[in-house]
Amino acid sequence: MSASRPVRRVDRQALQGLAHPLRVQLYDALVSEGAATASELGRRLGESSGSTSYHLRQLERHGFVETDPARGTGRERWWRATEEDLRTRGADFEDDPSAAEAYRILDTEWARSRRGRHESWRASRREWPMPWREAAGESTSHLRLDVEETAELMAEVVALMSSWAERTDGRDGDPRYRSVEVQANVFPNGRPPGVSTD
Template sequence: MSEPRREAPLDHAAMKAFAHPLRIRMFAHLTDVGAATATQLADRFGESSAQTSYHLRQLARHGLVEEDAERGTGRERWWQASSFSIPDTQAREDPVLRSLAGTVLAGLLEQRMLALRTWSEDVDAPQPWVQASLQQATTASLTADELATMNEAVQEVLEEHIGRAKQRRESDPEASSGERRVRMYYDAFPLPLAD
């Protein structure tokens, strides 16, 4: 599977295109499972392939998904999720963008809760995966600089481990037999000031 494009901030048009419930669910499926065709997404969500194909084209138009050039032949197009960011500072200052960002964030949080619930209810999960997983909440008192430094360090650790796994797959395709797609959530933000 080819690597998705690097993270790009979403503009008004992209946010508006993404703020559609089916598109958010399709995007979440592509990030959870990996590349898929419009037909596979149609089967997954009980839609017509014409409908999912249309929504994929709209997402692609705004850089939210891209064609997986290493897969598919002829009319069979495989799509993968792209990385993006929601322009936080701009969204706080622009009421339209703030509203769109809220809609997108609500949809993504719903998908996040579904993924966490599905994992927590999986009574047949293999013990090595249960022991390797982590769900944690930590609260600390930090300055803005300390928070920024911590976030940079966490990002570096994530990139290091993801890069190492990618190298393993590239050097020995057989070595991926025991791997699973893994979701990492990390949020670090200030809590409201006490009254």
Template structure:
């Protein structure tokens, strides 16, 4: 399973990192997922600026950022004054599950916790946009947004081929539009691509 949330800076195909058990366990904390998502969405931040976004103290965010940095999930970036430490998420995607990790009950549970937190963040972001409707963003941004659901019957091989192809297309296309965080006329944008087999309750009854 691949978590394709990427950094706002750098090319979308900057690389894929397969997390080891230690990194997974370090990430399996709700606040650390939030820190990673803020850096992914808004670019480099200080512990204080992240804390203001998510309602946490700078002491708490600073501690958890350092723990993420121990596993190279975030890194310091040279900007601002010497009094402020800035952090960023390295570009690229994260693979959270491999057959080897799934064999270990501890890392398997850590993977599930991380995936649940990522999905909760995605759901909350979408819910916030839908709740505000056209009033939450300027009209041109509301017109440019789309929420789409498509259904199909596929084999496992077809689904694997489709997800691989579509993920590659999204990454390639995104590079043509990628801007620096804070560039004039830009705002954070999140892209979702979900493809999965539906579980029919009648089949398990």
């Protein structure tokens, strides 16, 4: 097993550098699909390579992406996401309206990206070989938990995903492996405590 991936808690300055719709999409694409050039990302996202290059450099400035030294030539620069797990919490930014808005943009774009990839899988799954269709799945559970148990559950989910990330590190470029996305949302249902149902 490889060493634990570093965890980066996104601070206000880094948040401002990431909280742009195209930057979130670029970062998300590099995390979910691996290294790519600005031109390739531009084609994938419907943007010019000039625009993607500019925003990739901004992401690099804030430490979210880096050049992939194993790929590319003098004129062709390959980008990859830095090897760290990002952690953000909206509660960390609620006392600063500018930071709270930046977090809202980030959160909205990440949710849109997750939904988009899930919808793409659902639309194309009949085109995948049967072993992949049988291996993939969807599950929803409804549990009766208090706030401490909810936090404990979320921590266990994060720890499980981190252990799998460590176990599978270094598989880029091997055609036997695909990027597999695990989406886990842990949240309370219904109205917040103290909010009338009238």
